[in-house]
Amino acid sequence: MEFSSKLLQNAVDEVSFLPGIGKRTALRLVLHLLNQDQEVTTDLAKALIDVKTKIKRCKNCSNISDQDICEICSNPKRDQSIICVVEDIRDVMAIENTEQYRGVYHILNGKINPIEGIGPNDLNISPLVEKVQQGKVNELIFALSSTMEGDTTNFYIYKQIEENKIKTSTIARGISVGDELEFADEVTLGRSITNRIPFENSLKN
């Protein structure tokens, strides 16, 4: 695509860096902004900068939060000894929607993925292992999506905490293998939390 303006070209290039946005869609979005009032663009730009610079990660679970400790971790009604291990905050939102879970979370911010160069040290794994070693945890629930990368990550963490003899479980495989957790319906996802099975059992399949 050839553009009559370097500014336009630059804006379209930047927008099309976003995942799932091609050049044509990017051009449509930029032209939409050009046809709107100035403040639509400035509000959008400010919101993106703010969320990137001012947002905090909960010091306990790495959930996105405006405070140092997120609402879930600071809620006295939640059971701090049960930790659900998830990939990102969309999974937290999906599980919270089921209203089936009263423990807390630990967000890894990704899965082990050698092809994309993501190793265990790139993820939020060692604080989780420390929590378990400090004896504060009764049960870990692995709730990563059941892909190759999810299974690898589960297994890596399991090996790190195996000798601590705590209860480990995975959410029931009611969710189809290969599907992303966030797109599961609430009933299936809620049931998969309720019917979680010991991690050792999941290795036998």
Add this chain to the structure above:
Amino acid sequence: MEFSSKLLQNAVDEVSFLPGIGKRTALRLVLHLLNQDQEVTTDLAKALIDVKTKIKRCKNCSNISDQDICEICSNPKRDQSIICVVEDIRDVMAIENTEQYRGVYHILNGKINPIEGIGPNDLNISPLVEKVQQGKVNELIFALSSTMEGDTTNFYIYKQIEENKIKTSTIARGISVGDELEFADEVTLGRSITNRIPFENSLKN
């Protein structure tokens, strides 16, 4: 969707104001930015602000440009007496790609659309009528998409300049009725420029 952070909520809301972007896609885009380096977000925000505040409209045709007069209007090889009337710059880009056209353009920045409250005075129509009245124009080519709104806009302009007795044409209806111009393939669109027909003829169908 409930968010654990007002900053996140705000960013997702702003992104989902964009056409064709839902809340779920907006969340995915914002989380993508959160996982990237700071400069990805600042570059994106800066490009959007720059394109909105610094970009110029060509004083002759209203094309998007970094100069006061766009590259097409300032090109001595282009025939300034033939003007192709289009809706927006995506249509200019589409026609330029065919390499079939050596005249210049006039961009209306929309079509007459009473349902959305867009009347003739909201569009870049009167400078076009002035150009015709000044006797500088030999031919107008109407290249709006052949929808109800496009036809209405064509007819409105035609009525304004009818008494000036210049040649008027529409691009050949090789493009399916109701289709958007920008999605036509290059061969069809190029042929529709070459085989344009007198505007009066198009009224007979």
